[in-house]
Amino acid sequence: MMKNSLEAIHVVIPAYNEEESVGMVVEELGRLDLDLVIWVVDDGSRDATSEEADKAGARVVRHSVNIGQWGALRTGFMLALLDGAEIIVSIDADGQHDPKDLPRLIDAFYKEKADLVIASRFFYDGKPEMLRHRRLGIRFFNKLLKIIFRYELTDCTNGFKVYKAELIKKVLPKLKEAQYGALEFLIKATKQDALIMEIPIKSVSNIQSSKGRVKYGYNLFRTIIKSLFD
Amino acid sequence: MKGIQLVGIIVALYLLVQIYINYRRKNYSFRRALFFSLLWIVVLLLFAYPPLAELALPFLSTKDVIMSVLVIGIIILFLLISEIYQQIGKIEKRVEILVQNLAIEDYLKGVISENKDDEK
Numbered sequence: 001m002m003k004n005s006l007e008a009i010h011v012v013i014p015a016y017n018e019e020e021s022v023g024m025v026v027e028e029l030g031r032l033d034l035d036l037v038i039w040v041v042d043d044g045s046r047d048a049t050s051e052e053a054d055k056a057g058a059r060v061v062r063h064s065v066n067i068g069q070w071g072a073l074r075t076g077f078m079l080a081l082l083d084g085a086e087i088i089v090s091i092d093a094d095g096q097h098d099p100k101d102l103p104r105l106i107d108a109f110y111k112e113k114a115d116l117v118i119a120s121r122f123f124y125d126g127k128p129e130m131l132r133h134r135r136l137g138i139r140f141f142n143k144l145l146k147i148i149f150r151y152e153l154t155d156c157t158n159g160f161k162v163y164k165a166e167l168i169k170k171v172l173p174k175l176k177e178a179q180y181g182a183l184e185f186l187i188k189a190t191k192q193d194a195l196i197m198e199i200p201i202k203s204v205s206n207i208q209s210s211k212g213r214v215k216y217g218y219n220l221f222r223t224i225i226k227s228l229f230d
Numbered sequence: 231m232k233g234i235q236l237v238g239i240i241v242a243l244y245l246l247v248q249i250y251i252n253y254r255r256k257n258y259s260f261r262r263a264l265f266f267s268l269l270w271i272v273v274l275l276l277f278a279y280p281p282l283a284e285l286a287l288p289f290l291s292t293k294d295v296i297m298s299v300l301v302i303g304i305i306i307l308f309l310l311i312s313e314i315y316q317q318i319g320k321i322e323k324r325v326e327i328l329v330q331n332l333a334i335e336d337y338l339k340g341v342i343s344e345n346k347d348d349e350k
Contacts, residue, residue, distance in 0.1 A: 041333070061337045067326045075330045079337065179322070 008035045009106065010085035012076030013058070014069045014159075015040055015093035019047040025091065026056035028099040034106065039079060040093070041072040049093075068179040069159070077168050088163045097160040101201045105162045108199050115167045115194035116186075118153065119160035119201040130203070137217050141183070144224055151190045154198055156183060157220070167194050176226070180219045187227045238277030245270045269306065276302070 011029055015022045026038055040053035044066035054060045061075055073090055080088050087109065091097050101119060109117045121130070122138070138157050146152050159182070170192055177184045189196060246267060253263040276282055276299065286298045 044329075059337075061333050063329050063333050065325075065329055067329050071326045071330065074326075075333050078330065079334060082334075179326075 008037050008085070009087045009089060010037045010039065010080035010083065011089040011091060011102075012073055012080060013038065013040045013053075013091055013093045014043055014072030014076065015045065015049050015053065016043040016066060016069070016072070017045045017047050017049060018093040019045070019049045019052050021095035022049055022093040023052035023056040025093055025095055025099060026053055026058045029091075029102070030057055032099060032102060034103065037080070037083065037085070039076045041076045043067060043069070043072040070177070070179055070181040074172070074181070077163075077172065081165060081169065085165050088165055088168060090159055090161050090163070092159045096203050097201065098203075101160070101199075102162075104201075105160070105199050108197060109162045109164075112197055113195065114162075114197050115164045115192075116189055116196045117162040118155060118196065118198045119158055120153075120155035120198040121158060121201060121203040122154040141220055141224070144221075145187070148224060148228060149187060149190055151196075153186075153196070156186060158203075160201065164194075167192070177223055180216075180223045183220055183223050184227055187224070235277050235280070239274055242270045242274035242277060246274070269309070273306070 013022065013025060022040060026040065029036055029038055038058040040050075040058040040060050042050040042053065042060060042062045044063045050060050050062055059079075061079060063072065063075065076090075077088060087106070089102065089105070091099065091102075097119065105117050105119055108114065122142075138155060142153055142156050145156055167189060171185055171188045174188050175181045175184050186196075249258065249263050249266050249270070252258045253260070258266075280295070280299075283295050283298045283302070286302060287293060287295070290298050290301050292298055292301070
């Protein structure tokens with residue numbers, strides 16, 4: 001592992017009503033042989049998400065109301081940056097990503113001197129475990145990004161990513177979208193000539209995720225079109 | 231003058247006063263105030279003197295005054311919906327920033343008080 005021991009890796013986990021899985025995700029991350037600072041941003045949950053994350057040993061920040069996954073990620077990013085983070089990881093709280101994949105992502109990040117490493121569920125052998133309409137939707141947005149911004153990705157909506165803090169500092173102030181900023185971030189990062197790479201991972205299906213909904217798809221489409229005119 | 235005309239004029243005047251108040255309170259920019267003032271002045275004139283709608287007939291490819299008023303009304307309605315949509319977006323963004331700042335402030339306060347307790 002090419003890890004710089006001076007750099008603690010900050011992991012940001014946005015969580016909304018994830019009391020059943022967030023503790024497990026934090027604990028599994030804690031078992032990794034990495035120097036991690038784990039932030040859980042509870043996005044106004046009505047269950048015991050904060051308590052479970054706290055019990056598992058994460059630093060817990062709580063939103064008073066639900067503002068969406070991207071808003072929670074932003075809060076986590078800001079706190080990690082305030083804490084002097086050099087590398088920031090984002091991972092979902094619902095357990096659809098295996099924390100054991102993180103060392104591979106970090107390894108690639110250091111080896112390739114990347115600005116952003118995206119875990120791709122589509123690089124993996126076989127079909128990714130997710131609902132068919134969601135899989136088709138992601139493929140559609142990948143194609144759209146390729147056509148409009150000439151940037152080829154296989155999993156543009158995946159929340160498991162490793163960011164160079166410098167890239168976040170550069171791109172975050174330029175974002176205009178309130179709730180669907182993850183894709184806008186990606187588009188703005190490509191405009192900054194950031195080195196973006198993908199690493200294959202296997203994901204576990206999450207049927208309850210809002211990411212399969214029509215509204216989510218519509219807003220991603222809107223974000224791409226709006227970014228064209230920025 | 232028919233009753234409906236009088237109601238229309240009163241509503242348009244009320245909205246014009248609202249725009250003026252919002253502009254004075256700096257809630258509206260000059261451009262925004264100008265745009266909406268012009269919009270409601272047109273509405274006011276149409277209510278005060280309905281035959282004015284005939285001027286729009288050639289542009290709307292219709293010979294019917296009622297139809298032209300209806301089309302103009304629908305256009306105004308769409309404009310207002312788009313305006314409301316934009317304002318909601320702005321408010322959402324403000325709420326998001328507010329919630330984030332509060333969460334960060336709360337977290338930092340907690341850390342400071344923990345540190346103080348440790349020092350004691």
